[in-house]
Amino acid sequence: MAKIATVITDMFEDIEYTSPKEALEAAGHELVTIDTKSGKDVQGKHGKKVQIDKAIDEVKAAEFDALFIPGGFSPDILRADDRVVAFVKKFMDDMKPTFAICHGPQLLITAKTLNGRDATGYKSIRVDIENAGAKFHDEEVFVCQKQLVTSRTPDDLPAFNREIVKLLEHKGR
Numbered sequence: 001m002a003k004i005a006t007v008i009t010d011m012f013e014d015i016e017y018t019s020p021k022e023a024l025e026a027a028g029h030e031l032v033t034i035d036t037k038s039g040k041d042v043q044g045k046h047g048k049k050v051q052i053d054k055a056i057d058e059v060k061a062a063e064f065d066a067l068f069i070p071g072g073f074s075p076d077i078l079r080a081d082d083r084v085v086a087f088v089k090k091f092m093d094d095m096k097p098t099f100a101i102c103h104g105p106q107l108l109i110t111a112k113t114l115n116g117r118d119a120t121g122y123k124s125i126r127v128d129i130e131n132a133g134a135k136f137h138d139e140e141v142f143v144c145q146k147q148l149v150t151s152r153t154p155d156d157l158p159a160f161n162r163e164i165v166k167l168l169e170h171k172g173r
Contacts, residue, residue: 001027001028001029001030001168001172002024002029002030002065002066002097002168002171002172003029003030003032003063003064003065003066004024004029004030004031004032004064004065004066004067004068005032005034005059005061005063005064005066005067005068005087005091006021006031006032006033006034006067006068006069006070007034007035007056007067007068007069007074007075007078007084007087007088007107008033008034008035008042008050008052008070008074008078009035009036009042009074009077009078010042010043010044010073010074010077011043011044011045011072011073011074011077012042012044012045012048012050012070012071012072012073012074013044013045013070013071013072013074013101013102013103013154014044014045014046014047014048014072015046015154015157016070016071016072016101016102016104016154016157017044017048017050017070018048019154019157019161020068020070020099020101020157020160020161020164023161023162023164023165024068024161024164024165024168027165027168027169029066029168031068032053032054032059032064033050033051033052033053033054034052034053034054034055034056034059034087035052035055035056035078036055036056036081036083036084037052037055038052038053038054038055038058039051039052040052042074044072045072045073056081056083056084056087057083059087061087061090061091061094061096062090064091064096065096065097065168065171066091066096066097066098066099066168066171067088067091067096067097067098067099068099068100068164069088069098069099069100069101069104069105069107069108070101070102070104071100071101071102071103071104071122072102072103073103074103075100075103075104075105075106075107076103076106078107079106079107079109079110079111084107085107085110085111086111088107088108088111088113089111089112089113092108092111092113092148093113095145095147096147097147097148097149097164097167097168097171098147098148098149099149099150099160099164100119100121100148100149100150100151101121101150101151101152101153101156101157101160102121102122102151102152102153102154103121103122103125104121104150105119105121105125105128105129105150106121106125106128108132108148109125109128109129109132112132114129114132114133114134115132115133115134116133116134117133117134117135117144117145117148118134118135118137118142118144119134119135119136119137119142119144119148119150120136120137120138120139120140120141120142120150120151120152121136121150121151121152122152122153123152126138138152139152140152140155140156140159140160141156141159141160141162141163143163143167146167146170147167149163149164149167
């Protein structure tokens with residue numbers, strides 16, 4: 001099963017982490033939480049606490065099969081760190097499965113990896129996605145090139161979870 005790098009920091013959208021995590025773990029996959037420092041707890045917008053497994057300096061994209069970027073303010077905070085941006089960019093450049101919901105595509109924008117792609121995201125970052133060179137799709141989930149799965153809001157989690165699990169299932173064949 002897949003080992004999934006999860007880049008996350010304070011102010012993540014709780015359900016946009018917990019729901020995909022549950023779906024991925026139920027399918028047998030392993031999630032590793034990554035922030036700027038390991039061993040600390042980060043807190044979601046609604047109080048959920050998540051312990052960070054690894055610091056960004058302790059990991060390489062080659063160690064993982066896929067990347068997961070929960071939404072909330074977390075992606076905006078993380079994109080200020082060049083190490084996190086480079087880590088994210090490597091997944092996209094290598095065409096590894098990448099999952100981003102809500103504001104998650106902000107990290108993909110900063111990594112300059114959306115040009116010529118198709119994506120969705122939270123309404124307020126639509127122009128940012130388009131300015132990054134992607135075609136925006138106002139759909140509950142969008143799968144681009146059998147590699148990038150994006151979604152808009154917590155309401156879209158059932159479709160997002162279904163597609164990320166399905167993509168990993170197909171990649172495993």
